[in-house]
Amino acid sequence: MINDIKQKLTDAFGEPQATALAEAIQGSYVNLVKINDFNELKDLVGTLTIQVSNLTLAQQRTERRVEELAAAQQRTERRVEEL
Structure with missing residues (x-):
């Protein structure tokens, strides 16, 4: 060259x-930076974006479940107090 x-x-x-x-x-x-390198980087960023979205959804489900468990714990404590 x-x-x-x-x-x-x-x-x-x-x-x-x-x-x-x-x-x-x-x-x-x-x-x-070569076009091929840039395209590989774009693909990696796309994959990471999907993974972050999945983690966000999982975190939301976890937070919802923790709230449900906290509510169940409060109900259990009230029942124990009634006994």
Whole structure:
């Protein structure tokens, strides 16, 4: 890849400038987020979103059940007091 870029740049610039520019372009390309990487990240975020939604629903069910248990405990305590 760098040789192709360098060849194209050599036509417009001298050899030292073409080499420097080609190396700079290659360095930037290496650090560039690729489309495939971005798509993988999107997929992971989508999966995490679903998992967080599922956890939210589970937490809501747990909180509802704890409230039901607290109410049942209060009823039990009242019955014990009546005895």
